[in-house]
Amino acid sequence: MMQQEVSHQPLRGGQLALGAAMLAMANFLAILDTTIANVSVSNIAGSLGTSTSQGTYVITSYAVAEAISVPLTGWLAGRFGAIRVFVTCFILFGLFSLLCGMASSMNMLVLFRVFLGLCGGPLMPLSQTLMLRIFPKEKSHAAIGLWSMTTLVAPIMGPILGGILCDQYSWPYIFYVKAPFALLAGVMCWQLLRRFEMPTLKLAIDKVGLGLLIIWVAALQIMLDEGKDHDWFASTRIVTLGIIAVIGFVSFLIWELTERNPVVDLRVFRHAGFRCSMLTLSLGFGAFFGITVLTPLWLQIYMGYTATIAGYSTAMMGVLAVFLAPMIANLATRIDPRPLVFIGVLWLGCWTLYRSQANMDMTFWQVSLPMLFQGIGMPLFFVPLTAIALGCVLPREMDSAAGLMNFIRTLSGAIATSMVNTGWERETRYVRAELAGLTDRGSEATAAMQQAGAGMAQARGTLDWLLQGQSVMVATNTLFMWIGVLFIVAAFVIWLAPRPSRQVAAGAAH
Known part of the structure; x- marks a missing residue:
């Protein structure tokens, strides 16, 4: 009995720092994979000989697999042990990352991305659980803070890292780069944390x-x-x-x-606060993920940005969020969190509507600065929403509610990716058909280009490219407008939720 108590003492000194770093890395890599491919879709599709719309399967396949595996984490940890499940998923995450980079067809890549998502899903909740287990109780806030920081930084680093690797090397390196870290950290976690393993139970699934x-x-x-x-x-x-x-x-x-x-406890939906917060989450996160997928595609294909520059631009949205998150987390425990969520989602919507006035002559900073300021709404949206959702359920239901939050968030992102991509293509075709009959009716532009030395085929190609570019620009602005409206609807939905009856620590939903 004494030996069991000693084996569960928290880590100290260098071991604590190393263990925390390894656990934080697991969460970082799992979340990084949700955005690292966003700026690489066009490169991947071109390399594997598929369309850009099929290239988005790389995003949705991972997200759907992750959404399915998250609700299973509790059962897996109870049946086989949290440490064993975590280490196994971590090592497999590294192996499937290697296989993704080695894929020679889109079907093969999507298959490996599914397995990667199944392994990545449990890493997020287990990394936080184990972080709290290895830290002394008096330092639990530091554990949550470190874990939450990786949750915020990873989505920002994803587009930047993905863009740099695509431009400087090639798209497989966005998967190769994660593999050695995951494999090495997985082995180190087993050596360092296996004494924290808890007894397993023969749980029915x-x-x-x-x-x-x-x-x-x-x-x-x-x-x-x-x-x-x-x-x-x-x-x-x-x-x-x-x-x-x-x-x-x-x-x-x-x-x-x-x-x-x-496997998924739907009974928590009987709480009005949880229902309304999940509706806000699904609408708001779907809208948010939609613009993070659409923006780099538009910038690379029609604005001439490299994957690196598109990554820098897209990542602007998370810069201010990292610095504001701790303050907002503290504020959400002191006041009614509903006004914070309302302001945050409304802020995201208003800036999305502002971005619906874009044109093809914009500079990098004209594109990026609105996204920088738009990012202020991210921590106002995500952090207080946790307090509302989990503050409205019973203490014994918090694990189920947190799992459902992750499931709904991930699934909303996957569905939004497909719907935005479909809407973008359909709206582009419609606008192009409308503009085609109005373009160069009297052939003045064609004649001017021919007089300047261009051949007929070159002149027509130039006009066709200009027509396509303007059609995409109009379609992009139209989608931004509808996404902005969706944000605004999500903002008002939160007022249907009652004020939470108790306070919840920031980061609990993860």
């Missing part, structure tokens, strides 16, 4: 619920990803996927609400 979850989420995401290529519901394939998604979702709801030990 909700196999039916898990199967239904995989079926409806996968069917829905495939339908959204492929709908634009198959003329949506004019295709039997898309109709079939839609029916499977609906039946699977309804069956999942019925089963999980009646199962004694559900």
Whole structure:
């Protein structure tokens, strides 16, 4: 008995610093993977001979797999041990990162990204759990602060690192670079943390619920990803996927609400505060992730930015958020967090509407500065929303509520990626069709270019490129406008939630 107590003493000194660094790295790499490919989609698609729209599967496949694996973390940790699961996922994360870089086709890359997401999902909640386990109780706030900092920094570093690696080397290096860190850190974590392993339990898993979850989420995401290529519901394939998604979702709801030990505890939705905060989260995070996917694609394909410069520009949104997050976390525990969420989401929406007035003559700073100031809304949105969601559920339900928050956030990002990409392509085609009949009706522009020495084919190619560029610019602005409206709707939804009945530590939802 005495030996068991000693083995669970917190780490001290250099061991504590090393353990904290390894755990923080796991969280950093898992979250980094959600954004590192955003600026690399066009490079990956071109290298593997697919369209840019198919290239976005690299983003959605990881997000969907991660969303499915997050709710399983509790069962896996209880059944096999938190340390074993964490180390196994960490090492496999490194191996599948290597395989992603070695992929020679889009199908192969998407398959490995699915496995990468399944391994990355448990790393986020387990890294925080283990961080609190190895730190002395009096330093628990430092543990949460370190973990939360990696949560904020990783999405900022993703576009920058992805852009630099794509431009200086090639796209496989965005996956290769993570592998040695994950493999080495995984082995070190086992050596350092295995004495913290807790006794395992032979827990039963909700196999039916898990199967239904995989079926409806996968069917829905495939339908959204492929709908634009198959003329949506004019295709039997898309109709079939839609029916499977609906039946699977309804069956999942019925089963999980009646199962004694559900894989996803939907009963927490009986709390009005949790329901409303999750609606705000799904709308707001979907809108947020949509603009982070759309912006680098537009900048690289039609504004002539390299992946590196597009990464710098996109990452501007997170710079101020890193510095403001600790202050807002402290403020959210002292006052009603609902006004903070309202102001944050409304701020994001207003700046998105401002960005819907963009044009193709903008400089780097004209594109980037609005995103820098827009980022102020990020910590106002995410940090207080945690306090509302978890402050409205019972203490025993916090783990289930936190898991659901991660699931909804990740799934919203995946769905938003597909919908934004589809809407962008459709709106571009529509605008191009409208502008085509108005372009150079009298052939004056063509004649002027010919007089300047251009051939007919060159003149027509130039006009076609200008027409496409302006069509994309109008489509991009239209999408920004609708995304801005979605932010504003999400901001007002939060007022439907009651004030939380108790305070929750910042970072608890992660």
